[in-house]
Amino acid sequence: MAREFGDVIIDLQNISLRFGGVKALTDISFNVREHEIRAIIGPNGAGKSSMLNVINGVYHPQEGKIIFHGQERQKMEPYEAASQGIARTFQNIALFKGMTVLDNIMTGRNLMMKTNFLHHALFWGKAQREEIEHRKKVEEVIEFLEIQSIRKTPVGRLPYGLQKRVELARALAAEPNLLLLDEPMAGMNVEEKQDMCRFILDVNDQFGTTIVLIEHDMGVVMDISDRVVVLDYGKKIGDGPPDEVKNDPKVIDAYLGTSH
Amino acid sequence: MKFRKTLMAVAAVATVFTASYAVAQQEQYVGLPSYRVGPFGASGAALYGGWIDYMNMINERDGGVNGVKLTWEECETEYNNARGVECYERMKNRGPTGNSVFQPLSTGITYSVLDRVAEDKIPMVTIGYGRTDAADGTVFPWVFPMISTYWNQASAIMNYIGQKEGGMENLKGKKIGLLYHDSAYGAESHAVMDRLAEMHGFSVQKIAVASPGNEQQAQWLQIRRERPDYVILWGWGVMNPTAIRTASRTGYPVDKIVGVWWSGAEEDVVPAGDAAKGYTAAGFNPAGTNFPVIQDIMTHVYAKNRGNMSDQSRVGSVLYNRGVVHGIIYVEAIRTAQENFGTGRPMTGEEMRWGFENLNIDEARLAALGADGFMPNLQITCEDHEGSGLLKFQQWDGEKWTVVSDWISGDRELVRSMIKDSAAAYAAEKGITPRDCSAQ
Amino acid sequence: MFYREAGQFKASYQNDQQIFPIRQDQIGFIALMGFLFLVVPFIANQYWLQAVLIPVLIFGLAALGLNILTGYAGQLSLGSAAFMAVGAFGTYNFMLRIDGIPFLVALLLGGLCAAAIGILFGLPSLRIKGFYLAVATLAAQFFIVWVLVKFGWFSNYSSSGVITAQHVNILGVDFRSPEMKYLLTLTVVVVMALLAKNMVRSSTGRKWMAVRDMDVAAEVIGIRLMRTKLQAFAISSFYCGVAGALYAYMYLGTVEPEGFNLDMSFRILFMIIIGGVGSIMGSFIGAAFIVLLPVFLNVAFHSTIGAYVPADLASNLELIIFGALIIFFLIVEPHGLARLWQLTKEKLRLWPFPH
């Protein structure tokens, strides 16, 4: 694969995270370069989701630092991460169940909306123009992900696969430069997985979005990712291009070995 | 089919809603905004029961008032302001003349309809509760806080304590605890007590009890520490028995506690058990069935199985008798109005107002009514909507209330001047020009 | 007439984002407003205006306020009546202390007072959720009423702690008659309901709902929880505050702090549960239901069995039936009456081809 990557946009250095006495992550370092698809793999409980949560500020690591776009930080709130262009999806779908697909995706654009509640209350002029402008963007995303027919459906009524797609749409609506995907294909059938793969690659391709994803399906990971981090029991045991990782004996031992 | 039935039921109820009662033209209608459920249901049931029984008795014994039968209708308020307003509006145009008096037994509801009664020309009678300064008839022509206001009561209680101490001058240097329900009702006592303290040289220690008052350990420990000479119990509902019980367990002598009239019913002492023996409370009507008027109710109503009280043993209780007092005042006002406007027909709200304003129930009349000693004499004037301001004190002996004082009045001069001031302030705020009573 | 949207195509997003996207709804709304504004004042008698319509509108507004907080932003509150009290006493004091202040300005300021207090008591919501928060809001309920009783300044040192609403005069028009009071109440309520409708269908409302449905996800897409929750508390309390001021000025005239008790807060909560959590219209349906049901039962009872059973029992039976009906409605439609209405509309849209 001869793909060109830019600079390191996020660099994680010696991250350690504990919950009470339980160590979730221990001394983990890796980086993500602009425009790449970076996968995090590892067995259940390896700390993959915790890693994503550290990246976008849901969890605050006790040790280590994160350099994002050249700026060092140790602690950041999730909304700050969002305002700096980090968007994500969740392992267990975290859509807003009581809202329609359209409204869910519209929430993705809230950071770009400049009007306040008083404008909204009057829904006139500025607020309306803004709403329409963002609606156009959202419709582009809807079209991109081919979910036009369900725009007005409450998300609670959708099947699992579509919900995952709506969640991706919500993340995309924010026009992120770093997209974190937590098991985007879990529980999908082959066809749905193929669709999802296509969307991920298209996003990466068309919008130039950097993607960090967690995935269990090794075939998918090896196919689409540029570099892979392997975690086991909260520790990093491998890092590199898919082919390299695949042949790393430590990785095979800990993870791949068991699945073959 | 089911739907049609429902629809018919709805239609039937809707008819009741809108159509006025098909009552004969010779009936005097009163709407009773009673409450028989909710936190104060026990009090409501007794009081409205007494009133209804009295009206029933007048119908049975005398065939009504000068031939005009009394009719009434109850409307459940649950002691809730909005429900009370609904009842007021629902009942105001019922009967041949519309509602002839509104008496909600709730200060909250009193306030809620205060503006409306003047517009609708329906007199509102609030006996022993309601808005104190409404006793100034020049500013509140339509409101009658009869027999005694709260301020007069506070003063009368101090007079009673003064009597016990052998004269008002002996109050000097005394310490009076005022245990009050922490609400607008309880706060009514403050200004007048402060004035009295200044006049007579005693000190007042005000101790608030948060509603509902089912826990008073802290308050009574404070009292125990301060050891006031007397404690005035200005309570309501569960606060009363709790106060008496807690007093006993913290060793405060019960005979030094004097309750107000809303702390002086069987409901307030029975739950306290033995702790209440020797407790004294104010009242404008004694308990007991030994009055001819109660006996008449027994013979003409309960003997015919038409009594309103489901538990007949409560006939003669303080609140029941207070209901009978309401009935007497109501009927006497009708009589007074009829004498002026013509007998044999129901009185309108305006005529009733005149009847209340010219009410004069003197000793002779009380005797004729079989209510000698049952209630104080009462004379209402255009200026003074309160009347006599006379109270009696009763003591609980563990079984029943016994009267331990004569009729005692408050410091009328002081109270009247306070009422005048307060009413004037209200008039100024509302832009009301007080009417001139000399022109009436 | 058929309830159909066939043939109504939305050519622009603007069209698609109208407040009533379906034409029949638009017509229905205009007809309803025409009826309420132009017909009702002439046909309704005093009873209907003063004992039914005005309180239903006012409680509907308070319920709407609570619905913003609970239904849209997902924060359970049991202190609505206290915020109404703040609005009422606030408006009273502005009217009293600022000479010649227009009523609507005082109303707005009273509402803003309630909003400020709402923010204060909304602070726990940043750390406490669900029933813990609900019970914590009881602190507001008891504390605010206590303050209003305790400190005479709020009631202009009235001996009994009550406030008496001043006469309302707007641009020379006197709002003294029931009809005028009704019209003013209706205007305020309709305007505020429309504003609320706009808020909930725009980004503000989406943020509330996002926080309600999944706060972690909301935070991750950049919604600031603190700001959003406090905003919901503020706006909700503002609505309750205005409702409280209307309650004092357009409905009762004289009010005491204890009138805004816990019981009232519960009633308002009832209204949104029965009417529909997260529904503007549900707030008003719920208010109508909770205000009218006891009255209906009272009337129905006294006209039927009232003559045969003791009055005590009749009143208790009313209470029993009231409780049973609430249980019944919640079992039949846990999402409230508004949902029933919505389902009916959906069925109508598809009728007679249900699939």
Place this chain on the structure above:
Amino acid sequence: MTFFLEVLIGGLLSGVLYALVALGFVLIFKASGVFNFAQGAMVFFAALTFVGFTEVLPGWTGLAPGSGAVFWLAFILALSSMIVLGIATERVVLRPLVNQAPITLFMVTIGLTFFIEGVAQGIWGSHVRRLDLGIEDVPVMFLLDNFDMMISQFDVIAAVLALVMFVALAVMFQYTKVGRALRAVADDHQAALSVGIPLKHIWAIVWSVAGFVALIAGLIWGARNGVQFALTFTALKALPVLILGGFTSVPGAIIGGLIIGASEKVAEVYLGPYVGGGIEGWFPYILAMLFLLVRPEGLFGEKHIDRV
């Protein structure tokens, strides 16, 4: 100092009685996730039913009024009524609402409150009654004589009674089959179902146990203040205890009760006079709220971690 101790001990004893009411809430919340607002009405219903039976039983059976036989018969009948009420509530009200939002369940219990109040007063009448448990409400003489401290004998006995009940319930939870099932249900409904625990039976049992707790609370509170509608307000005393101690923790209810009881009395006596008094109504709520701001998981709750 003596005075302070008096206030403190009096408060602690009251606190136990608050905890007693709170316990009913905790049991039901733990087992079925329902915030049962009707608990206050159940206290009232239980006490009124008990007193009602003591009034009518002598007439029905010829037993001497006030005798021990009447007491125990009335107790059994009142307890049976509470059990019937509990089972009926589970059957008629809660079963159709399984899996509904917590707030809906909460509201349904308020509907239930009206229903229970209406039934109780419809059957027994609304007037205020005395309830005599035969415990004299006088100061404990030993303390009065030796330390000049006034501590209510009644409250001491009531608190001991309540504590015995707490212990009995704790033992039941810990060692009986039903208790284990209860704990399993509290931990995870689905899991409990999957290992074959009959959830509905458990709920019926819990509501009955809560009925029993309500009866005990009703007897004690009824004996203190009379059996009347205001007994329903005891629930308001229990709510701050709940937020402090946690909705699901029995020890939390006890410790929370003690803290609330003691602090509200101390505050009323030492803080009240500066602000005009009557602060007992809101002080516990503010206290509990401030406490939660510092420690959102409550006294005994575990720190909650959002897993996403």
